[in-house]
Amino acid sequence: MLDAHQLNVFVTAAKTLNFTAAARQLHMTQPSVSQHIQALETHFDMPLFIRSGRxxxxxxAGEMLLPMAQELVQLSHNIEESMESLKGEIFGHLFVGCSTTVGKYVLPFLLAEFMRRHPKVEASCYVTSRHQAMKMLCEGNVHVALASAR
Structure with a gap:
């Protein structure tokens, strides 16, 4: 049976194309990443990576697996978030787009307070032009956009 953690290791290794970099991102050791990849390759009875030195x-097979693995990993995260939300906790990843002024003077204080109240939420902030922040919101790339008035 497939393991969501192994698939997450595979996705990270496929994105970085480097087991050591994947290990760093996942807070694992490089041999552990290699073992997870080998377990998947054994499970499928075929190699997922071509190893040429480093x-x-x-x-x-790896190319075919990657989009499906990404989808399953995302679904696994969604399941975790949904189950945590039943406990009344806010859990997940917040994406914020903001204009330069707001990003420099307002967002740090707002975000610090939000993170203090909701420690299980991770946040990614994109400081950009007002127009680009609103575009990111309209395209669904961020959950919220903040900008100063003209």
Whole structure:
């Protein structure tokens, strides 16, 4: 049976094309990443990466697996968030877009207070032009956009 954690390791390794970098991102050791990848390759009975020294490339099987693995990993995160929300806790990842002025003078204080109240939420902030922040909101790339008045 597939393991969501193994798939997350695979997705991270496929994005970085480097087991050491994947290990750093996942707060794991490089041998542990290699073991997870080998377990998946054993499960599917085919290689997912072509290993050439320290250089990695995805095999055709790896290329085929990647989008499905990304979808399953995202679904796994969504399940975790949904179950945590039943406990009345806010959990997940907040994406914020904001204009330069707001990003410099207002957002740090708002975000610090929000993070203090909701420690299980991770946040990513995109400081950009007012127009770009609103565009990101309209396209669904951020959950909220903040900008100063003209």
């Amino acid at each position: 250089h990695l490339t995805l095999t055709a």
